[in-house]
Amino acid sequence: MASVEPEPAPESVIPFPSTMQTLHAQQSARKNEHLLHTVLDNMEQGVLMFDADARLVFCNRRYLTMYGLTEELAAPGRSLRDLLQHRVRLGNFSDDLDDYIARLMACLAEKKTFCNVVSSGDDRVVSIVNTPLTDGGWLATHEDVTDRQKAQEQIAHMARHDALTDLPNRVLLRERLEHELKRVKRGECLAMLCLDLDHFKSVNDTLGHPIGDELLKIVADRLRGCTREPDTIARLGGDEFAIIMTQLQQPSDAAALAKRIRNSIIKPYQIDGHQIVSDISIGISVAPLDGTEADKLLKNADLALYGAKSEGRGTYRFFEQEMDTRMKARRDLEMDLRNALANRELELYYQPLVNLQTNEISAFEALLRWNNPTRGMISPADFIPIAEETGLIIPIGEWVLHTACRQAVSWPDHVKVAVNLSPAQLKSRNLVKVVTTALAESGVAANRLQLEITESLLMQNTFATLATLHELRKLGVQIAMDDFGTGYSSLSYLRSFPFDKIKIDRSFIQDLSNGAEPLAIVNAVAGLAKCLNMISTAEGVETQQQFDALQAVGCTEMQGYLFSKARPAHEVDRFFAEDATKAAGAA
Numbered sequence: 001m002a003s004v005e006p007e008p009a010p011e012s013v014i015p016f017p018s019t020m021q022t023l024h025a026q027q028s029a030r031k032n033e034h035l036l037h038t039v040l041d042n043m044e045q046g047v048l049m050f051d052a053d054a055r056l057v058f059c060n061r062r063y064l065t066m067y068g069l070t071e072e073l074a075a076p077g078r079s080l081r082d083l084l085q086h087r088v089r090l091g092n093f094s095d096d097l098d099d100y101i102a103r104l105m106a107c108l109a110e111k112k113t114f115c116n117v118v119s120s121g122d123d124r125v126v127s128i129v130n131t132p133l134t135d136g137g138w139l140a141t142h143e144d145v146t147d148r149q150k151a152q153e154q155i156a157h158m159a160r161h162d163a164l165t166d167l168p169n170r171v172l173l174r175e176r177l178e179h180e181l182k183r184v185k186r187g188e189c190l191a192m193l194c195l196d197l198d199h200f201k202s203v204n205d206t207l208g209h210p211i212g213d214e215l216l217k218i219v220a221d222r223l224r225g226c227t228r229e230p231d232t233i234a235r236l237g238g239d240e241f242a243i244i245m246t247q248l249q250q251p252s253d254a255a256a257l258a259k260r261i262r263n264s265i266i267k268p269y270q271i272d273g274h275q276i277v278s279d280i281s282i283g284i285s286v287a288p289l290d291g292t293e294a295d296k297l298l299k300n301a302d303l304a305l306y307g308a309k310s311e312g313r314g315t316y317r318f319f320e321q322e323m324d325t326r327m328k329a330r331r332d333l334e335m336d337l338r339n340a341l342a343n344r345e346l347e348l349y350y351q352p353l354v355n356l357q358t359n360e361i362s363a364f365e366a367l368l369r370w371n372n373p374t375r376g377m378i379s380p381a382d383f384i385p386i387a388e389e390t391g392l393i394i395p396i397g398e399w400v401l402h403t404a405c406r407q408a409v410s411w412p413d414h415v416k417v418a419v420n421l422s423p424a425q426l427k428s429r430n431l432v433k434v435v436t437t438a439l440a441e442s443g444v445a446a447n448r449l450q451l452e453i454t455e456s457l458l459m460q461n462t463f464a465t466l467a468t469l470h471e472l473r474k475l476g477v478q479i480a481m482d483d484f485g486t487g488y489s490s491l492s493y494l495r496s497f498p499f500d501k502i503k504i505d506r507s508f509i510q511d512l513s514n515g516a517e518p519l520a521i522v523n524a525v526a527g528l529a530k531c532l533n534m535i536s537t538a539e540g541v542e543t544q545q546q547f548d549a550l551q552a553v554g555c556t557e558m559q560g561y562l563f564s565k566a567r568p569a570h571e572v573d574r575f576f577a578e579d580a581t582k583a584a585g586a587a
Contacts (some may be wrong), residue, residue: 007040007195007534009035013151023470033202033475043060043062044062044143044144045060045062045141045142045143046060046062046063046064046066046067046141046142046143047059047060047062047063047139047140047141047142047154047541048060048063048139048140048142049133049137049138049139049140050080050137050138050140051135051136052135052137054079054080054081054082054105055076055077055078055079055080056074056075056076056077056078056079056083057076057248058076059074059138059363062142063142065124066120066142066144067087067090067092068090068092069083069086069087069090071088080101080553081097081101084097084100084101085097085189092120094118094119104130104512107130108130108132108138111132112132113129113130113131113132114129114130114410115127115128115129115130116128116515117145121510123146124144124146125144125145125146125149126142126143126144126145127142127143127145128140128141128142129141129143137223143371148265148575159171160172160175162234162235164213164216164217164235165216165217165220165235166220167220167233167234167235167241167560168232168234168235169234169235169236170234170236170237172232172234173232173234173236173242173244176244177192177231177232177244177294177295177297177298178294180244180246181287181292181293181294181297183246184288184292185288185292187519188246188247188248189241189245189248189249189286189287189288190244190246190248190287191244191245191248191251191253191254191257191284191285191286191287192242192244192245192284192285192286192287192297192298192300192301193221193242193243193244193245193254193257193258193261193282193283193284194236194240194241194242194282194283194284194298194301194302194304194305195240195241195242195243195280195281195282195283195305196239196240196241196280196281196282196305196309197215197219197239197265197278197279197280198278198279198280198281198309198313198314199278199279200212200215200238200239200278201239201388202355203215203276203278207274208390210272211271211272211274211276213224214271215269215271215276215278216235216239216271218269218271218275219241219265219278220235220241222261222264222265222267223241223243223261223264224296226257226260226261226264227243227245227257229445230246230247231243231244231246232244232246241382242298242301243257245257248286249286251286251289251318254284254286254318255284255316255318256380256572258282258284258314258316261280261282262280262282262314262315262316263280265278265279265280266278266279266280266314269503279313279314280314280331281305281308281309281314281315281316282303282305282308282311282315282316282317282321283301283302283303283304283305283307283308283316283317283357284296284301284316284317284318284319285297285301285304285318285319286302286318286319290319297585298324300319300323300324301319303319303323303324303327304318304319304320304323306323306327306562307320307323330386333382333383333386334386334390335520336372336375337370337383337386337387337390337392338390338392340370340372341392341395341396341399345370345371345372345373346368346369346370346371346396346399346570347369347568348366348367348368348369348400348403348404348407348569349367349368349369349566349567349568349569350365350366350367350417350566350567350568350572351364351365351367351559351564351565351566351567352364352559352563352564352575353365353418353537353557353558353559354555354558354559355555355557356547356550356551356555356556356557356558357551357556361415361575361576362414362415362416362557363413363415363416363417363418363450363557364408364411364416364417364418364572365417365418365419365420365452365559365566366400366403366404366417366418366419367379367380367421367566368384368396368400370383371425382454383477384422387422388422388423388424391424393422393424393425394424394425394428396465397421397422397424397425398434398438400419401419401434401438402433402437402438402441402442404417404419404438405417405438405439405441405442405444405449406441406442406444407569407572408442408444408448408449409442409443409444411572411576412576413448414443414577416447416448416449416450416478417444417447417448417449417450418450418451418452418480419449419450419451419452420451420452420453420482421451421452421453421457423457426453426457426465426468427465430471431468432468432471432475435449435451435472435475436475439475443475445479446475446476446477449477449478450477450478450479450480450500450501451472451477451478451479451480452480452481452482452503453469453479453480453481453482454481454482454483455481455482455483455484466496466497469497470497473498478500478501479497479499479500479501480499480500480501480502480503480535480537481494481499481501481502481503482503483503483505484502484503484504484505484525495527495534499534500533500534500535501529501534501535501536501537502525502528502529502535502536502537503536503537503538503539503559504522504525504526504536504537504538504539504555505539506540506560508521508522508525509538509539509546509550509560510540510542512545512546512549512550513543513545513546516570519549519553521537522549522550522553522555523553523554526550526553526554526555526556527554529556530554535556535557536555536556537555537556537557537558538550538555538557538558538559538560539559540559540560541558541559541560541561541563542560542561542562543562544562546560546562549561576582
C-alpha cells in the first residue's frame with residue numbers, strides 16, 4: 001500500500017515570528033494602558049493632559065468627581081474652553097474665563113509652569129499646576145488642599161494667638177502696634193495699656209491652676225466687652241494683658257477705658273462653686289507723646305503699670321518721665337544689692353524685747369541693715385522689696401539665719417533671738433534644712449530661736465505653710481505671729497497652728513491714748529494669748545503711758561524706742577553688762 005504524506009497546515013494557521021512579537025507588544029501595551037488608567041484613577045489629584053491645540057487628551061476619574069463632571073463632558077477632544085464653560089455652569093469655576101485662559105496660554109508659551117490656588121465654589125481650596133510638555137501640550141494636576149490650608153492657617157493662628165484665651169499674643173500685638181504706629185507718624189494718636197491682675201497668684205495657690213485658667217478666660221471676655229472693634233487686646237502671659245487703643249482723640253479717652261475695664265474686672269466671679277473677687281492695675285502710655293517706637297511705648301506703659309502697683313494696686317497711672325528715672329535708680333540699686341552679700345556690706349542690728357513684769361531683756365529681734373560704701377546706710381524699706389521681687393531674699397535670708405544664730409550663741413542662755421521670715425523663704429522647700437544647719441553650725445539651742453511670720457504670709461498656700469511650720473516646731477524652734485490683727489482671719493489661724501507668741505501690731509499700740517477702744521482691743525489680745533498659753537508682745541512702744549497701759553492689761557513683752565532702738569551686734573553685750581550691774585546693786 002502506497003504511503004500518503006500528510007498535507008501541510010494552511011499558512012494562516014502558522015504565525016510568523018514577527019506577528020507573534022506584534023501580538024505580544026499589543027497585549028503589553030493594553031496591559032500598560034490599563035495599569036496607567038488604574039494608577040491615574042486612584043490618584044488623590046485630578047490629572048488632565050491637553051495637546052498643543054488645547055484639546056483634552058485624557059483626564060482621570062478624580063478630576064470628574066472633584067467638579068461633578070460626567071465622562072461625556074470630559075471626553076477626549078473636548079477643548080479647554082468647553083470644559084471650563086461646563087464648570088462655570090456647575091458653579092465650581094469662579095475666575096474670569098477669558099482672562100484665565102489668556103494667562104495660562106501666555107505662561108505655557110514661554111515654557112513656564114502655571115500655578116494657582118483657587119476656590120472651587122463649595123468652600124474647597126484647590127491647587128492647580130499646569131506643566132508644559134515638549135510637544136506643545138501640557139499636563140495639569142488639581143489637588144484639594146482644603147485640609148492642608150486649614151491646618152496651615154491653624155498653625156499660623158496658634159503662632160500669633162494665646163492658646164488659653166484665643167487673644168493675640170505678644171508677637172501679634174507687636175505686629176499690630178508697629179502697623180498702628182505708622183498711622184501715628186501721619187498725625188494720629190493711640191494709647192498703649194499694660195494690665196496686670198492683682199494677687200492672681202494667690203488664686204492659683206489656694207484654688208488651683210484650673211480655676212486660675214477659668215478666671216483668665218472670663219477676664220479676657222470682659223476685656224473684649226470693654227473695647228471697640230479697632231482696638232487690639234492681647235495676653236502677654238500669666239495674668240498680664242495689653243490693649244492698643246486706636247483713634248485716640250485725647251488722653252482722657254484712655255483714662256475712661258481704664259475705668260471701664262476696672263469696673264468690669266472687679267465684679268465677682270463664680271467659678272466651680274467658688275466666688276472670686278479680683279482687681280486690676282493699669283499702666284498707660286500715649287503715642288506720640290510718650291514715644292513713636294514700639295519698644296519705647298511698651299516699656300513706658302510697663303513703667304506706668306509698675307507705678308500703679310507701687311501705689312496700692314487697683315488703679316491706673318499714665319507714664320511720667322520721673323517713672324523712668326526712678327526705675328533706672330531702682331535697677332542700679334538692684335545691681336548693688338546683688339553684690340552686697342559677697343562684699344560683706346550687710347549686717348544685723350538687734351532690738352531688745354523686754355519682759356513687762358521683770359523689766360529684763362527676754363529676746364533680741366534681728367533686723368537687717370545694708371551699709372553701702374557709696375550710698376551709706378540704706379533703709380530696709382528701700383531694698384527688702386527689691387530682694388523679695390528678685391529672689392535675692394532667699395540667699396540673704398539664709399545669711400541672716402546663720403549670722404543671727406552665730407552671734408546669739410554668746411548671749412545668756414535665757415535670751416532668745418528672733419528672725420523674720422519672708423514669704424519666699426517660707427515657700428522654699430529648703431527652709432527646714434537651712435534652719436537645721438544654722439542651729440547645728442552655731443551650737444545655739446533650738447528653743448532660743450524664734451521665727452516670725454506675718455498673717456498675710458499665712459494666707460498664701462496655707463496647707464503647705466502650716467506643714468512647714470509644724471516641721472520647724474518639731475525641731476524645737478518657736479514660731480511667732482507678727483503684726484497680729486492686721487490680717488483677715490487671725491483667730492482661725494490661732495486655731496490652726498499653736499503659735500508660741502503673738503506680736504500686737506504697732507498701730508494698736510500707737511492708738512492707746514485715743515480712747516477706751518484701742519485699750520480694749522489690746523486687753524482682749526493679751527487675755528487671748530494668756531488663755532492659749534502664748535506670749536503677747538507689744539510692738540512700737542514709745543511712751544511711758546503706753547508702757548503702763550500694757551503692763552496693766554497683762555501684756556507679756558514690749559519692744560520699742562522707749563527701751564531702745566535697734567543697735568549693731570557689737571553693742572548687744574552692753575545690755576547684758578547693764579543687767580549684771582543692776583543685779584549686783586540689788587544684791
